[in-house]
Amino acid sequence: MKAGWETKRLGEIIQLEYGKPLADSDRNPNGLYPAYGANGIKDRTDKFYKGEPSIIVGRKGSAGEVTLTEEKYWPLDVTFFVEFDRAKYELQYLYFLLLTLNLPSMAKGVKPGINRNDVYDITVATPDIEEQRRIVTLLDEAFADIATAKANAEKNLQNARELFSNQLSLALIPSGPDWVETTVGETCTxxxxxxxxxxxxxxxxxxxxxxxxxxxxxxxxxxxxxxxxxxxxxxxxxxxxxxxxxxxxxxxxxxxxxxxxxxxxxxxxxxxxxxxxxxxxxxxxxxxxxxxxxxxxxxxxxxxxxxQINNYDIAPLKISFPKSKEKQVELTEMLRSIEAECHSLEAIYRQKLTALDDLKKSLLHQAFSGQL
Missing domain, CATH: 3.90.220.20 (DNA methylase specificity domains)
Known part of the structure; x- marks a missing residue:
């Protein structure tokens, strides 16, 4: 372990407090404050239960999911909210730490739930608050770059899908007198x-x-x-x-x-x-x-x-196609080729997205093993 780091039970660092029910009459989709469920914002309200930012841990349902809150918020009764000594621990550091612990794997029962005592028993190593802040700064910068790269990869993935869709639409536009225009019902069973x-x-x-x-x-x-x-x-x-x-x-x-x-x-x-x-x-x-x-x-x-889709939804659909089946084969071979190229592009961008997720996990592992 890196010099200056201490090993402690998580229960010595944080307390998981139970969220509170929020009456239907207090829920307002345009409310000032978020009401957090087990996996993020569930509703809004004009009331807040906690007046400073913290961390939500899903207690039931999406048990173990971790969410960083806004400044004022309401933790619903399917959650824990995290309390800790703010003079010793940096909020963002604890959030990143909890992300590394795979808390959802601790969920038990038919309706998955986690026991806070099980969470408290996890042993972790932590540095002083100044080192925590340094680590948070490094992770914030790295994660911002990763988020930008992911957004670009997701956009490219969507573009690859749209490329084939656009080419498909163009290929099916009638292009001369040798095309037949009819309906699916007249041409198919x-x-x-x-x-x-x-x-x-x-x-x-x-x-x-x-x-x-x-x-x-x-x-x-x-x-x-x-x-x-x-x-x-x-x-x-x-x-x-x-x-x-x-x-x-x-x-x-x-x-x-x-x-x-x-x-x-x-x-x-x-x-x-x-x-x-x-x-x-x-x-x-x-x-x-x-x-x-x-x-x-x-x-x-x-x-x-x-x-439900019925025959009367499909039969009237207009369909155009070349009279020549050889021309139909030529068109479909072209479309198969474009489809294969687009699928190759999609695979590349999906691999990049996976690699970026793996990089994020690797950085978190390095951060909390004293390697950053």
């Missing part, structure tokens, strides 16, 4: 999934039985080819089958908001929460898939308390 008896589901077999969750399997990222449940062909009725070449998407509930679509790569069945669109002979499956990538399902799935 719409088919919803069906509920099958659990007794005929198998862990493997000939026909994948796909639910919305299976659309997110890594193996299905490029198109539906498998599932965690299967059906024997002898158990499958003709009306259940969705052919290879169809495009599927969630049709009910919150899953619509994921805006997820998949091309079907092998004959399959789907449950009732999935809709399929089966192209006619005039459309290539890939072209139909890219067409639906350009359709925002979140706009269609409105109008009721539970979002």
């Amino acid at each position: 719409l088919k919803s999934g069906t509920t099958v008896p659990i007794s005929i589901e198998r862990p493997d077999g000939e026909i994948p039985y796909v639910k919305v969750a299976e659309m997110s399997m890594p193996e299905n990222a490029e198109g539906i080819c498998t599932s965690i449940r299967f059906l024997d062909r002898s158990d499958v009725k003709n009306g259940w089958l969705i052919p290879a070449g169809a495009v599927i998407f969630p049709k009910r509930g919150g899953a619509i908001l994921t805006n997820k679509k998949r091309l079907v790569l092998r004959e399959m069945c789907a449950d009732l929460n999935i809709m399929s669109v089966i192209p006619s002979e005039v459309l290539t499956p890939e072209f139909l898939y890219f067409y639906f990538l350009n359709v925002d399902m979140r706009v269609l799935g409105t109008g009721s308390s539970i979002p």
Whole structure:
């Protein structure tokens, strides 16, 4: 341990005091002061319980999450607020220290909660207040630079996503008399999934039985080819089958908001929460898939308390495509190439964001092991 640092139980440095209930009548979305829940500002109020800045530690729910408060605030009853000797300890230093302790890992129970006595038993090393202030200054400067770099990486990540979206929209604009303009209902067959008896589901077999969750399997990222449940062909009725070449998407509930679509790569069945669109002979499956990538399902799935997409939402959608299937293939190959390049860019920026998070953790570790 670095000279001048002392090892203590955290309970000798801070006290975790219980937050207080705030009556509904005292809550005001335009209130002067923040009311903190377990994971940040939950509400606002014109009253404050504490008149100086401190640290909130989630007690229930988002237990162990750490938030730095504004000067005057109200700590709600799902929180602890931190009290400490301000002559010996720097607020920002204690905030950074608590961030390094991974307090959420101490949560227990069905509704996760942390016991403050468990927190008090953690042993930490701390320097005098002047060294604390020096460390805080270094971390503040480094974290400001990291925040700027993260903002740039996030912006670049968003730009990469928008680049493909823009190119997709441009590629689907009719560009001459050799394009057909019609509707999805006139060009495709719409088919919803069906509920099958659990007794005929198998862990493997000939026909994948796909639910919305299976659309997110890594193996299905490029198109539906498998599932965690299967059906024997002898158990499958003709009306259940969705052919290879169809495009599927969630049709009910919150899953619509994921805006997820998949091309079907092998004959399959789907449950009732999935809709399929089966192209006619005039459309290539890939072209139909890219067409639906350009359709925002979140706009269609409105109008009721539970979002739902029906045939009458999809059938009237206008669709344009080249009469020549060779031209459709040419367009989709170009789009696949652009999509791959954009995905590569996204991967680079996601890696950079991960590296910046790792750098922040590394700096905190160095700071609280006396290496800064």
